[in-house]
Amino acid sequence: MSTLKQGLLLDPKVTQKVFSGIERGALNKVNALVIHQTGANTAQQTFNSYAKGGHGAHFLIDKKGAIYQTARVTQKAYHVGKIKSKCYETKSCTKLQLQSAIQLLFQKGVPYSSRVSSLHRHEKAKPYPDRFPLNSDSLGIEIVGSYDTLKKQYEAISPLQNSSLKWLINELYTHFNITSADVYRHPEVSYKMASEASSATW
Template identity: 45%
Template structure:
């Protein structure tokens, strides 16, 4: 079989997507890669809150944080980090059992004690994150150590003082590329859309709707 002739094959070599240069352009930004990503348990959907892909690419070149893929409004997919490398894209992950009301009595007391204790909120959020890191997925939400991050270009439409606003809707080209990429990643890593794909704002201390409308659209159109 000639991989170049089979558009259904999703091939990865040395962490880089091969066989789909018409869909995925390599733009590896080495400073957002942080050690080996040995296991992928999940995919996390992000929104850039920026109007162009280039502004996000430029920003990532000066930062340590970023994601594995960036999807432009014209549908172009940029691979910005290798799939065998960790990216710092999750931030302060919240407690899954607390959010889903499934904590054991002991675990619930620990998390409640952290959040109701003294100190700045940023310190409390970091302590919750450290506590969650002791758990195995899926008892916790995705972390940098076991997830792929996908950023989708789109402005935040809410006010600067609110975390509950919406983001721009996906363009038709973005939606098509997003569906294609997630479908291929789910097949490649043998993951489930319903169980292993998350909107960033739903699982971390971010704007609440970050990634939510994109993920809702994906679930409606995934086959």
């Protein structure tokens, strides 16, 4: 079994390749995992992006299934984006919650980006799991896979990648108080292409 030391997941299956530029301050609580795809053909393309700072995730799985830790699990990374309304998306809102979500989502005369931002701020104030995970309480796992702009489709995740993903998720279960109910595909929680990580299983 892996061990956690100073934010690093220590195991022969994990290669440490931490990019301090994507670490964004203390991550005090891990409530969830968010599964992403890079939209790039190679791990190196993602590493080059991470080296510049900005957005990033805590782990990356390359096409051969190799696992890299790219940020410490004690540090926030910008990987989620603006979150959707969980109760609206899962059809579990109370009448009052539904009214609030609809009012924010469909304000007339307000640009779409402003409506999304307003909803995000509204949701952010809720405790987890009443809302989707945020950068401030989740870990991001990137899987290398290209995006076909014509077909609007992400590349299918390979069996090697999926095997590594399952192993990594199970290891993180042992270190944090999370279950399969706390693992999300990126498009579930934020405004991303629906096919991102759609072929991943755990």
